[in-house]
Amino acid sequence: xxxxxxxxxxxxxxxxxxxxxxxxxxxxxxxxxxxxxxxxxxxxxxxxxxxxxxxxxxxxxxxxxxxxxxxxxxxxxxxxxxxxxxxxxxxxxx
Numbered sequence: 001x002x003x004x005x006x007x008x009x010x011x012x013x014x015x016x017x018x019x020x021x022x023x024x025x026x027x028x029x030x031x032x033x034x035x036x037x038x039x040x041x042x043x044x045x046x047x048x049x050x051x052x053x054x055x056x057x058x059x060x061x062x063x064x065x066x067x068x069x070x071x072x073x074x075x076x077x078x079x080x081x082x083x084x085x086x087x088x089x090x091x092x093x094x
Contacts, residue, residue, distance in 0.1 A: 003044070003047065003052075003062075005041070005042045005044065005063075006042070006052075006062060006063060006066050008042055009035075009039055009042040009043070009063055009066050009067075010066045010069060010070055012039065012042075013035070013066070013067065013070035014070055014073065014074065017074055017079055017080035017081065017092075018031070018070075018071070018074070018080065018081060018090075018092045019080065019092070019093065020034065020038055021034055021092050021093075022092070022093070023092060023093035023094060024091070024092065024093070024094075025084050025085065025089055025090070025091045025092075025094075026084075026089065026090055026091075026092060027084075027088055027089050028068075028088040028089070028090070029088075031067060031071070031090060032064060032067060035063075035067050036063075042063065043061070043063045044061065044062075044063060045061045045063075046061070047061060047062050047063070048060065048061060048062060049061065049062045049064070049065050052065075071090055075090075080092060080093055082094060
């Protein structure tokens with residue numbers, strides 16, 4: 001079962017389109033850090049992806065999954081996000 005905080009985090013990221021990062025290419029760890037700084041109360045490092053998703057990663061918090069889902073959804077919708085030049089990189093605002 002997904003937690004309310006995860007839905008709220010995803011909705012906020014979709015609405016803001018990661019504009020709080022600025023414009024440029026960012027690695028996933030930088031994006032995670034910025035999201036956690038902005039939404040600390042919505043990022044629970046103790047709630048793992050494996051607790052929420054059938055094939056989830058037991059070493060990755062579920063909020064990381066929600067960040068990647070928002071990035072992918074925005075990219076697919078042709079919004080403010082594109083794939084970066086290498087794996088685990090994203091271009092914001094280009």
